[in-house]
Amino acid sequence: MSDAANHEIRPPAGKESAHGASTTKLAVGAVGIVFGDIGTSPLYAFRETFVGHHPLALDQLHVYGVVSLIFWSMTLVVSIQYVMILLSADNKGQGGSLALVALISRTIGKTKYGWLTVLLGVMATSLFYGDSMITPAISVLSAVEGLTVVQENLAxxxxxxxxxxxxxxxxxxxxxxxxxxxxxxPVMMVYFVVIAGLGLVQIVQNPGILAALNPWYAVQFFLTDGLLAFLALGSVVLAVTGSEALYSDMGHFGRGPMRLSWFGFVMPCLLLNYFGQGAMITSLDAEAAAQAIQSPFYYLAPEMWRLPLVILATFATFIASQAVITGAFSITHQAMQLGFIPRLSIRHTNETEAGQIYIPAMNWALMVAVILLVLTFQNSSSLASAYGIAVTGAVTIDTLLMAVLLVGVWKWKWWYAAPVVLLFLVVDGAYFAANMMKVPDGGWFPLLIGAIAFTLLTTWARGRKLMRDRMTEVALPIEIFAKSAHNSATRVSGTAIFMASSTGGVPSALLHNIKHNKVLHERVVILTVQIAEIPYVDPDCRYEIHDLGEGFFRAVIHYGFMEETDVPAALRQMEMCGGKFDMMQTSFFLSRQTLLPSDKPGMPIWREKIFSWMLRNAATAMEFFRLPTNRVVELGSQVRI
Structure with missing residues (x-):
């Protein structure tokens, strides 16, 4: 597969935006799928700012300062940067770091800085995997810890x-x-209404907390405490974790419904709860405040309602975890299609919705990592030290990509773009720097996962390019081969389809077949699957067919990076290649490469060994392209990279 088609490919109608459902219905759906991660942050964000590794005094200065920081962080990072700006940066309706990179690459990909954009996207993707491991662990653990508020001996x-x-x-x-x-x-709607109501009760009783809307309290916090206020940013940022998920999930609902959900429902509910937690703490005496700050989310509720709140919060964190896991499947699928991850076995769990997929290898790897995190860190406070670095790192990278987008794609004048980018770089950079202070206390984990993922992604992309280059160097022109093979081999009935990674030369499987079997089918199709840098391809632009004569055809099937690569289904729609395809009369020939050491390796030996391991463990083309198992023949070849 090549990374992009060589001509303009348009998305099909209806794929650029959300489905035809009403905006309100889609907005309600977004509450359930998109906002679970950020919606469960009140369970631990406010608490960790005061009882984390850098505790704060429970006085008005610090409570108002923290609440003010949460409000302005949510306004700047989530509302303005993501909901207002980045949701407008869609790649034919799709969002996320890789989709943004693909969008930018179509404009500046040929420039000398194009590789840097791709590198940033791969880094953001790598950090996402660390986030997808920590989110389920800290969310579910923080919810279940509410049992200790109900009864201490349940610990x-x-x-x-x-x-x-x-x-x-x-x-x-x-x-x-x-x-x-x-x-x-429905569950998330109930959850948001409940947490908003609990916060509103406290605000009504202690309306003074509304003064924290004034950014001066955040400024005063920094002027008074300096370094301690800076370190507190490492916990304050937990209130906006999940903001990057808004952008990644845009393709499911569209920017309009998601903006309606955020501004019309989710953001007000979250702010009511955070301000309510602050109001409650300031209203208590020192001893009661010290006890309540251990779990202010649950102390908002009267004692008789705390157990139902624990159950509701557990359901909410379950849903939030589901959204992150689904996101991991989706981003893995995108990375596979764009050539950064080897083929993995993908199962489709819904016959009508192609986006609902299940990747077994990713699922079980995530499960093992999440359970090890829970058993290692033991409580959500310890996990909070590991949480945040991956998120703030990804957000900072998105800001850098946003800078390229504003100038390179949207063509903003630099004097307009510079202040906007600088503002977000200062804010996001400060959060990232504050979180880096948590590296010794657990922050090393997402960085380690990100480094491993980055190494694997870049090694696969580099090794794949080297392997293609080597195979292209020795490839025989197909036109010459077609004429010579016609007279030197016996023709048999049926169709032979030879899968090829490039659109030039003769596939090694075809050369081996004629060398050893000395036969050719009546119809020989050399088929290449190309993944475009857009999510969906117009059906009218799906196929390229070239008749090479003597019963030989070269065919190219184009897919978007969000589409399912179902070759048999595509062949059933393709009639311009010598007639219809009968699967019972069609054989698929695949090449399986074995790597050999090279005298002049194209990358370090240790990376070459990693690439070789990934190649051996990749799903076969038969699985990935959904080829009929009883119609596939594999022929081996050796490649030196």
Missing amino acids: PLVIPIAVTLLVILFILQARGTQKVAALFA
């Missing part, structure tokens, strides 16, 4: 219950999320 049950819930969550992935998703929006 020994927290870890077993959390691990059990997480195991169930990952086991359910194979069944698909359609039925569970029907419950997501």
Whole structure:
């Protein structure tokens, strides 16, 4: 597969925006799917700012300062940067770091700085994997810890219950999320209304907390405490974790419904809860405040309602975790299609919705990592030290990509773009720098996962390019081969399709077949699948057919990076290649490459070994292209890179 088609490919009608459902209906759906991560942040964000590794005094200065920081962080990072600006930067309706990189690459990809944009996108993707491991662990654990607020002697049950819930969550992935998703929006709507109501009660009783809307309280916090205020940013940022998910999930709902959900419902509910937590703490005496700050989210509720709140919050964190896991599947699929990850086995859990997929290898790897995190860190406060670095790193990278977007794609004048980019770089950079202070206390984990993922992604992309270059160097022109092979081999009935990674030369499987079997089918099709840098390809631009004569054809099938590569389904629609394809009379020939050491390796030996391992463990083209198992023949070849 090549990374892009060599001509302009348009998306099909209806794919550039959300489906035809009403804006209100889509907005309600977005509440259930998109906002779970940021919606469960009140469970731990406010608490961690005061009881984390750099505790703050429970006085008016610090409570008002923290609440003010949360409000302005949510306004700048989530509302303006993501909801207002980045949701407008869609790649034919799709969002996310890789989609943004593909969008930018179509404009500046040929320039000398194009590689840097791709590198930034791969870095953001790598950090996402660390985030997708920590989010389920901290979310579910923080919810279940509410049991200790209800009754202290339940503390020994927290870890077993959390691990059990997480195991169930990952086991359910194979069944698909359609039925569970029907419950997501109602549960999350109830959750947001409840947390807003709990906060509003406290605000009504202590309206003075509304003064924290004034940014002066955040400024005063910094002027008074300096370094301590800077370190507090590492916990304040937990209130906006999940903001990057808004952008990644845009393709499911569209920017309009998501903006309506955020400004009309989610943001007001979250702010009411955060301001309510602040109002409650300032209204208590020192001893009561010290007890309540250990779990201010649950102390907002009267004692008799805390157990139901624990159950509701657990459901909400379950949903938030589901959204992150689904996001991991989606971003892995995008990375596969764009050539950064080897082929993995993909199962479609819904016959009508292509986006609902299940990747077994990714699912079980995430489950093991999440459970190890829970068993290692033991509580959500410890996990909070590891949380935030991946998110702030990805947000900072998105800001750099946004700078390229504004100037390179949207053609803003630099004097307009510079102040906007500088503002967000200062804000996002400060959050990232504050989180880097948490590296010794657990922040090393997402950085380690990000480094491993980055190494794997770049190694695969580099090795894949080297392998293609080597194969192209020795490739025989297909026109010459077609004429000579016609007279030197016996023709047999049926169709032979030879899968080829490039549109030039003769596939090694075809050369080996004629060398060893000395036969050719009546119709020989050399088929290449190309992935374009847009999410969906117009059906009218799906196929390229070249008749080479003597019964030989070269065909190219184009897909977008969000589409399912189902070759048999595409062939059934393709009649311009010597007639219709009968799968019972068609054989698919695949090449399986074995790497050999090279005298002049194109990359370090250790990376070459990693690439070789990834190549051996990749899903076969038969699985990836959904070829009929009883119609496939594999022929091996050796390549030196």
